[in-house]
Amino acid sequence: MKKFYFGFITLILLFIPQIAQADGADFTIAPIQNQYQSGGNNSYFALKMPAKSTTTLNVTIYNTGKTPSTLDVKVNSGITDFKTDLSYATTPKNGALSVPKNLQFSQIATIPQKSVTVAPGAQATIQVNIALPDTSFDGKILGGITVTREMRPDEKAQTGLKSQFAYAIPVVIRQNDQAVTPQLQANHLSIQTKANETSLAADIQNVTATILNGVTIETKLSDQTGHVVFTKKDANHSIAPQSNFTYLASLSNQTIANGKYTYDMTITDDANHKWTWEKTLTVDQQQSQKINNAAKHNTIKKPINWIIVGMIAMAVMIFLLLGALGYLLFKRQKKTPLSK
Template identity: 30%
Template sequence: MTRNLKGMFLSILTAIGLLAVCSLNVKADSVSQTGFTFNIIYPDNQQSQKGYFDLKMKPGAKQTVELEVYNPDKKEITVLISLNSAKTNANGMIDYLDNSIKEDKSVVHHFEKIVTGPKKVKVKGKKTAKVKLTISMPKESYDGVILGGIILEKEETSKKERQVETTQVSNRFNYAVAMVLKETDVTLEPELSFNHISVENKVNTSRIDINFSNTVADFLNEMTVEVQISKKGSGGVLYETKKAHLRMAPNTLIDFPFEVNEALTYEAYEAHILVTAENKAWEWTEEFKVTPQKQKSVNEGLGDKKGLSWAIIVYICLFIIFLTLGIYLGIRQLSKRSRRKKKRRSR
């Protein structure tokens, strides 16, 4: 192999290596900071100094509370403000951001209807701006709490910031300020209600979601969930899981996830569910089935139809390049031998 061919060969290998590294480690430039800070101005009826609004009010009362937003930059910024009811996510944590989580049917008072405020606020460079929120309590008296979050997020306006938002991977930074509203100090008895079981297709797994609700207007703390799955009518346990230290927001539901690393077959199953919290226990034994259509969907998700990843594409390109290079070098070698034979014959 000549020096030129060796150099070309090494260049190709280097390029392929860089392509593989880049394709398997795609990362977008993330926003370094939220771009602002905030401060809660606690009113006189604040019940605790815990870094969030914890207010006790009378039925039908109205009140305005304030937040201060500080902009450390020299340029003016816009801070977006949204008000969301608290939900419980699949990890057993209180979530103020995920609006895709459905509301529970036990909700009576919606946080977004009780608390109102501006959609955005402009903050000049090196200045502080106030955000005023109006609370209008329900006229009828109630026990328990209404829980929601005030979401503060910098509006991305520059060309560079918009480019970051449109990349495959982007980090969005925001603040979520909780607000707890109550009228009485009555302690409510916790109560859970079972809803349904569903089987969902995930990559390389079958996911069983156990859906149940906290139907009381109060927090459910230190919750433990135990699930055992068996074939209907059999005593043996096929799959089991246990998770502790979970929490539920008032009047919310949870899709408790249970993932198994194999496809479920078309037959009836039983789920034995035990939930304990605050010295109480709830126990359900529920039947569910994997229908033929769901079975097909799960098997397809667990099978070979996963699409081409970047790594596979790189390896295919690598194979084609090496094959092409091998053919090229083989033809060149044969050509050299042919010329040598002709020279020998001419002698």
């Protein structure tokens, strides 16, 4: 029985896949309390600053790795990205923001030192200077401080990339507690096909200086008879102040015949604001063929992932072996007489 047990364990160990763990980011960052900080959340900068005021934001970087790390610091205005979430990682493209230039975070924030090297196990403090213009405003300015670790030479050789592992600290600045009622606009509602992907598209604009949280977007496409041919609901999103973005609801492998359709869109947020739009669309024969070709492309069967198949087969084998072992132990116990 012992021989069977040890043989069984050895068999299991041979079949268990080896798991390799990456080093990870090797650093963390944390904001230091600022004189203008308001509210009880200290995980980001929530500042209430008067016009023409200045301050310095301090961020501590901790090197948790075993080698020196060089870290780059950037500031960006907050935008709404293609996933309908807040983003500070990239410089906004033209048209992504309708915020006046003198109130954009990337204009009012400057970095004295854009790069810092931190020894293993040590920490350093970076600074970002904020200078508000002599302008009064209601609502919020949204931005972010992004810290990115440069890749080590060995990592560059393996991946060909220059930087990796980034953290961002949001910065929200306001001058007063005046509530701003959000206003959204939707333009250019359409069906578009690009790179074998058909989507219901709409250009969304948040024309007010306020953040929308808990955003849910519902899209629906109905034919001339009122039959719903496509519907989608996206939840738990956010929209940045005075930001513009294109929302895409993928039709995936949905086919569309030529004819007239009604495109309905509804957006709500966690403060119970609601916006609805409706547009009649005409799909001609040429567009229908393009949409259906894209749908056919998306229904092509994907190749079998033999790694997943192998892991499932392995799990089944281990389960069966455990069952066999349990059965043998049970029979052995029944045959063993009780000691008096």
